[in-house]
Amino acid sequence: MTATRTGTFYGVGVGPGDPELLTLKAVRVLSHSDCIYVPSSRLSIQNYVADVVKAHASPTCESVPVTFSLADNSAQRQHHWHATAQEICARLQAGQNVAFVTLGDPLLYSTYIYLLRALQDISPTAKVETVPGISAFSAAAALTNSPLGEGLHPLTVIHAANDLEQIRTLLATGGGVILMKIGPLLAQIVALIEQADALPRSVFVARAGLPEQHIETDLLRLRHAPPKTGNLAVIIVQARRK
Numbered sequence: 001m002t003a004t005r006t007g008t009f010y011g012v013g014v015g016p017g018d019p020e021l022l023t024l025k026a027v028r029v030l031s032h033s034d035c036i037y038v039p040s041s042r043l044s045i046q047n048y049v050a051d052v053v054k055a056h057a058s059p060t061c062e063s064v065p066v067t068f069s070l071a072d073n074s075a076q077r078q079h080h081w082h083a084t085a086q087e088i089c090a091r092l093q094a095g096q097n098v099a100f101v102t103l104g105d106p107l108l109y110s111t112y113i114y115l116l117r118a119l120q121d122i123s124p125t126a127k128v129e130t131v132p133g134i135s136a137f138s139a140a141a142a143l144t145n146s147p148l149g150e151g152l153h154p155l156t157v158i159h160a161a162n163d164l165e166q167i168r169t170l171l172a173t174g175g176g177v178i179l180m181k182i183g184p185l186l187a188q189i190v191a192l193i194e195q196a197d198a199l200p201r202s203v204f205v206a207r208a209g210l211p212e213q214h215i216e217t218d219l220l221r222l223r224h225a226p227p228k229t230g231n232l233a234v235i236i237v238q239a240r241r242k
Contacts, residue, residue, distance in 0.1 A: 007034070007092040009126055010099040011106035011116060013133015014052045018209030021134045022052065029131055030056040034096040037088070039066045039111055048210065049101050066100075068111060078118070085118035092126055105133045109159045109180075137178045140205035140234045143215060148176060153239035161235075164188060171196035174240035186230035190219045198237050206233035 010029045015021035030036065036053050053063055066084055091098050106112040107130060119126055137157070141148050149155045155176040161167060162185060170177050171192060182189060193202050199219055206214040206229065214229070216222055222229060 005095045006127065007094070007096040007098060009088060009092060009119060009128045010097070011112045011128070011130040012099050012101050013105045013110075013131060014049060014101050014103065015134040016104055016136040016139040016208045016210075017048050017213075018139065019052065019055070021139060021209060022056075023131065023133070026131050026133065027056050029099055029129075030101070031058055032097065033057065033061055033099040035062045035064060035091055035098045037064045037066050037084070037098065037100045039068060039100075039102060049103060053101060077114070081114045081118040082122065084115060085122050088115075088119060089123050089126065092123070102133070104135045106130050107132070108135055136208050136232075137180065137234045137236065139208040140203070141236055143205055143208060143213075144203040144217065144236070146203050146236050146238055148178070148236070150176075150239060155239070161185060161189060164192060168192050168196070171198055171237065176239040177235075177237040179235040179237070182230035182233040182235060184227045184230060186225060186227075186233070187223055189230075189235065190222050193219060193235070193237060198240070201238040201240070203236050204233060205236075206231070208234065 010033065012026050012029055014026060030053065036057055038050050038053050040050070057063065088098050100112055100115060102110045102112045104110065116128065119128070137148070140146070153175055155178065156170055157178045158167065158170070158180060160181045161179040162183070164185070167177070167179065167189060179189060193199055202219050204216040204219055204222060
């Protein structure tokens, strides 16, 4: 009797939103997967992920929506991801190749990290392969020709730009700073950048690669922008030249 072949679990980064910014490997994995888990949330950008799956998955591939766990309780969030991981384990043991798609890069502030940990807790020997993707700030840098790292200057990535004092301190060092998840604090962050005399070396990009993409190289124009302007936005502050 031939033993059942176990499947492989793939974490696939599909980039920030531009459909041309998928790697060849991501396209190959999606086209050969038996089942693809597609995260969903109230953010419209997540629709892009579903569109990518439709474009590249095989006709026989099963698409399974996964809702983000927004529970305040850490144990509840872990239970959510462990339940999803249990489903995936069963599919892998049945010989299916299963993919989980995510915006940007799977190992950079992604929900894939929580699912991966849950899967490894349940099945430490599961075959896992992560396919890297292009991050939103890498796309923003390319769109504006803004160097992210140069010489020996440090680069700091702030995932949630809600600690204004932390941002003030980082700007004072003169190193490169990437601010993500700007949200409603956009005007206050622009004020901090102005106080640090860093406006000439700063750029703003929202919804990079999507049809409603917004690029601004003069951040002073954003001081009175509507509150939603900072949603899904990145600010890149280049390091001060010596």
